[in-house]
Amino acid sequence: MSGVAIAGVGMHPWGKWGRNFTEYGVHAARAALADAGIPWTDVDLVVGGETVRNGYAGYVAGSTFAQALGWNGARIATSYAACATGAQAIDTARARILAGLCEVALVVGADTTPKGFLAPNAGERWNDPDWLRFRLLGMTNPAYFALYARRRMDLYGATSEDFAQVKVKNARHGLANPNARYRKEVSVEDVLSSAVVSDPLHLLDICATSDGAAAVVLCSTEYARKHGIANPVRVAAVSTVTPTFPNTVIDMPLLATDSSAAVGAPERTFKEAIGQAAYEEAGIGPEDVDVAEVYDLSTALELDWIEDLQLCKRGEAEVLLRSGDTTIGGRIPVNPSGGLACFGEAVPAQAIAQVCELTWQLRGQATGRQVEGAKVGITANQGLFGHGSSVLLAV
Amino acid sequence: MTTTSATPVIEGWFTTGDEPRLLASRCTACSNLVFPPVPVAEEGAAGAFCRNPYCDGDQHESVELSRRGAVWSYTDARYQPPAPYVPATDPYVPFALAAVELPEGIVVLGQVADGFGVDDLEVGGEVELVVEVLHVDETGERTIYRWKPVTDTTEEAR
Numbered sequence: 001m002s003g004v005a006i007a008g009v010g011m012h013p014w015g016k017w018g019r020n021f022t023e024y025g026v027h028a029a030r031a032a033l034a035d036a037g038i039p040w041t042d043v044d045l046v047v048g049g050e051t052v053r054n055g056y057a058g059y060v061a062g063s064t065f066a067q068a069l070g071w072n073g074a075r076i077a078t079s080y081a082a083c084a085t086g087a088q089a090i091d092t093a094r095a096r097i098l099a100g101l102c103e104v105a106l107v108v109g110a111d112t113t114p115k116g117f118l119a120p121n122a123g124e125r126w127n128d129p130d131w132l133r134f135r136l137l138g139m140t141n142p143a144y145f146a147l148y149a150r151r152r153m154d155l156y157g158a159t160s161e162d163f164a165q166v167k168v169k170n171a172r173h174g175l176a177n178p179n180a181r182y183r184k185e186v187s188v189e190d191v192l193s194s195a196v197v198s199d200p201l202h203l204l205d206i207c208a209t210s211d212g213a214a215a216v217v218l219c220s221t222e223y224a225r226k227h228g229i230a231n232p233v234r235v236a237a238v239s240t241v242t243p244t245f246p247n248t249v250i251d252m253p254l255l256a257t258d259s260s261a262a263v264g265a266p267e268r269t270f271k272e273a274i275g276q277a278a279y280e281e282a283g284i285g286p287e288d289v290d291v292a293e294v295y296d297l298s299t300a301l302e303l304d305w306i307e308d309l310q311l312c313k314r315g316e317a318e319v320l321l322r323s324g325d326t327t328i329g330g331r332i333p334v335n336p337s338g339g340l341a342c343f344g345e346a347v348p349a350q351a352i353a354q355v356c357e358l359t360w361q362l363r364g365q366a367t368g369r370q371v372e373g374a375k376v377g378i379t380a381n382q383g384l385f386g387h388g389s390s391v392l393l394a395v
Numbered sequence: 396m397t398t399t400s401a402t403p404v405i406e407g408w409f410t411t412g413d414e415p416r417l418l419a420s421r422c423t424a425c426s427n428l429v430f431p432p433v434p435v436a437e438e439g440a441a442g443a444f445c446r447n448p449y450c451d452g453d454q455h456e457s458v459e460l461s462r463r464g465a466v467w468s469y470t471d472a473r474y475q476p477p478a479p480y481v482p483a484t485d486p487y488v489p490f491a492l493a494a495v496e497l498p499e500g501i502v503v504l505g506q507v508a509d510g511f512g513v514d515d516l517e518v519g520g521e522v523e524l525v526v527e528v529l530h531v532d533e534t535g536e537r538t539i540y541r542w543k544p545v546t547d548t549t550e551e552a553r
Contacts, residue, residue, distance in 0.1 A: 119477040126405070127434070131479055136405060136529070136539055137506055138476035139492060146470035147494055154468075154518035198470045199513045245448050250467070250494050250502050255431055259419075260500035262427040262447050 004094045005224040005232035006393070007217040008036025009356040012110070014181040014212035014343045021054050024213035025061070025110030026068045028349075032215035038104060038227070041072050043217070045102040047089040049109030049348030050080035052121075061348070065108045075102070082383025083295065084240060085109060086214065086351030087391055091238040093218050103223045109349035110213035120253075130253040130384065137255065142206050142298070144252040146198035149300030153200060156315040158303065162322070163205050164191035166299035167341050169327050174338015176368025179353075181210050182342045191299075205299040210344030214352035216359070233362045236376075237281035237392040243270040253384055270388065271308040275380055278390035279310075286310035289332065290374040291361050293354040295381035296339040305380050306334060309390070328371055336361060336369045351389050354379035362395040404529050404537035407432055407457075415526040416459040417503060417540060424452030428499050432457060463523045463545065464497040469507070469516040483530045491515075493542045495522055508543035521545040 010031025012024040025048075033040055046069075048061030057064045062076035081088040086109040093105035125131040133139040152158040171186040186204060194203040224232050243251075244266050246258030251270070260266075268276060279285055286309060294305035303317035311332050312320050320326050326334040337343070337357040340350070358377035360366040375395055382388040403409065408431055409417050420432040422445040433443050433455050445452040475487040491507035493516060507516065508525050516522075522542040529539040 120479070124479075129431075132405075132431075133504075134476055135479040135481070137492065137504060138472050138480040138490070139504060140472065140476050143470050143472055143492055147468040147492075150470055151468040151518060196473050198472060200470075245446060246500075248500075248502070250504060255504050257502040258446065259428040259430075262422075262425050263449065265500075 003221045004097050004218055004235040005221050005229065006235065006355070006359050007038055007104070007219045007224060007229055007232060008032040008034070009359045010035055010215050011179045011353060011356055012213040013179045014210040014346060017211045019112070019211070021051055021110040021112045021211070021213070022057065022064055022068050024211060025065050025108045025215070028110065028213035028215040029065060029069060029106055029108045032106065032217045036217040036229070038217055038219070040069055043072065043074050043104050043106045045075050045077070045093060045096055045105040047077045047079060047093045047105060047107045049085040049089045049352065050078050051111045051348050052080070054112060061108070081240065081387040082385060083345070083347055083381050084351055084383045084387040084389040085348040086353070087238060087379070087381065087389030088240050090216065090218070090235070090352065090355065090391065091240050094235055094238055097218060097220050104217065104219045106215060106217055107352060108213065108215040109352045111346040111348050112211045113209035113346060129255060133253045133255055140198070141252060142201060143198045144250070145206060145298035145301055146201045147250065148304055149201055149205070149298060150199070152300055152303060156318065158300065158318050160192060160200055161188055162303070162318045163201070163299040164188040165321055166296065166302050167191050167204055169321070170296065170335050170339045170341035173328060173336050173369055174342030177338050177342065180338045180342040181208070181344050201298055201300070207297050207340035208344035210346045212343065212346035212349050212353070214349045214356050216352060216355055231395065233359045233393050233395045235391065236284060236394045237278040237390070239274055239278035239281060239390040240388070241273055241277045242386045244273060269308070271304070271382060274382065274388040274390045275309040275378070278378065278392045282392045282394070284376060284392055284394065288376050289378050291336060291358065291371040291377045292332065292334045293337060293339070293357050293377070293379045294334060296335060296341055297345065299341070302334060302339065309378060309380055328369060333371045336366060336371055351379065351381050351391070354381065355391055355393065358393045362393055401528065401536040401538050402534060404539050409524070409526060409540040410459065411526050411538065414462060415524055415540065416462055417524060418457050419460050419499070419501070420455035421458045422447065422450060422452040423454040423456055425450035428458070428460070428501055429455070430460065430501055430503055460501070461498045463521060464495040466516055466518055466520045466522055467494040467496045467502045468518055469493040469513060471513050481530045483528070493522060495542050506539065506541045508541045511544055515544045
């Protein structure tokens with residue numbers, strides 16, 4: 001049966017390099033092509049993840065990367081889906097391959113990000129919720145993360161020490177990752193003694209923003225066979241579902257949820273639905289998952305995702321964490337790359353970076369952070385305005 | 396009206412007076428409630444189409460929401476948020492924020508009333524709507540809705 005294989009992956013290390021995003025993107029793209037052993041001139045589709053903070057070149061990222069690599073006549077596309085941008089770009093490439101319209105696709109995301117809180121675009125924009133939440137409420141991204149964290153504490157008995165332990169674990173996971181920005185052990189005491197940004201979250205509970213780039217080369221399984229790519233990691237599912245009305249969990253950057261009065265509460269929350277759609281598409285269940293890369297914008301959010309992906313029951317993620325199940329060597333390691341805790345977020349690259357990490361894990365190439373025998377991996381992320389993604393990979 | 400009178404920082408989102416309430420839009424076909432309200436001046440614009448996927452309504456009427464609700468979660472802002480936030484004081488004074496579930500099945504985010512912090516809040520705790528000054532601009536004081544914890548004494552008073 002025809003499918004989509006990951007022929008190659010590559011990244012530009014995360015950091016604060018202060019250079020042009022195109023440079024990072026081309027670096028990652030060339031690394032992915034070299035990893036695949038496929039010449040650039042064989043690529044017939046380039047999909048770029050749009051970056052909104054780098055001017056026109058960022059809006060047409062697919063074209064920017066294609067031109068920088070040297071025009072080769074490939075078709076291009078550019079995707080924007082907030083934090084899920086990279087996964088939507090992968091989905092676009094996958095769909096054209098599955099439709100038989102393309103054999104080899106290069107997907108690239110790269111970003112250069114400013115220091116501090118991510119703020120909305122300038123100007124007086126009284127109809128834009130992303131502007132209004134700052135103007136009317138002073139509601140930053142960490143404040144939303146803090147709402148979710150506090151709810152875990154009051155409902156499930158999570159503690160600040162639990163949140164800190166997520167950071168300690170991820171910092172340890174990322175120590176040997178050459179693409180991670182932060183490669184340093186962190187103690188619970190370090191986290192708890194860092195400044196509180198939005199109660200209950202400390203500075204070290206919240207991810208930074210980074211420069212970085214990630215790229216994948218996708219191809220049809222026929223192409224992989226013809227070119228001697230033996231036993232490649234397969235893309236088993238890409239979920240980019242939107243919420244189902246009513247969305248009853250407050251979502252960044254909104255000021256209110258939908259009302260459940262007209263039709264009742266939905267069967268699944270948005271984040272639960274993202275993972276469920278991936279499982280259904282792949283015919284793979286949560287019990288089959290060996291490793292997960294989830295979007296730890298905050299430490300507490302990693303615990304939410306573990307439950308949203310059905311890796312344990314609601315309210316039990318702290319139990320998994322405390323018993324070491326989510327550490328490399330445990331039952332279901334989470335964020336072996338080090339996660340956003342070690343990377344910081346480079347928006348259009350991040351969902352692609354998750355796929356790069358799982359590819360290395362499933363190939364057994366994640367030196368210094370390998371989840372032994374991993375055969376199935378899942379990613380999860382969520383962005384503004386009803387965007388989110390979950391990618392299931394299998395070997 | 397004098398230049399120093401207090402006016403809502405945004406029009407049509409809440410009433411003022413002793414018992415202020417949030418103003419939502421209600422679909423005239425299926426009664427689905429939307430907050431913030433859809434702009435009435437733009438009838439036929441995207442904002443007026445009902446968001447319930449089972450409903451093809453495109454007319455909304457303004458309704459008041461319940462004044463009291465239960466805290467869904469809460470936090471605070473220890474550092475001054477970036478623009479377009481306008482700080483009320485210099486130096487900056489941190490404030491608390493709460494997401495509040497109203498009986499109408501809608502969770503509304505708001506700042507917490509002056510003088511109250513995270514220690515005064517808990518998930519499930521009762522709060523009520525008040526209107527306070529957000530900041531002062533060239534037209535005078537600009538007001539915003541806020542959530543105020545309901546203390547035992549005010550409950551007894553009712």
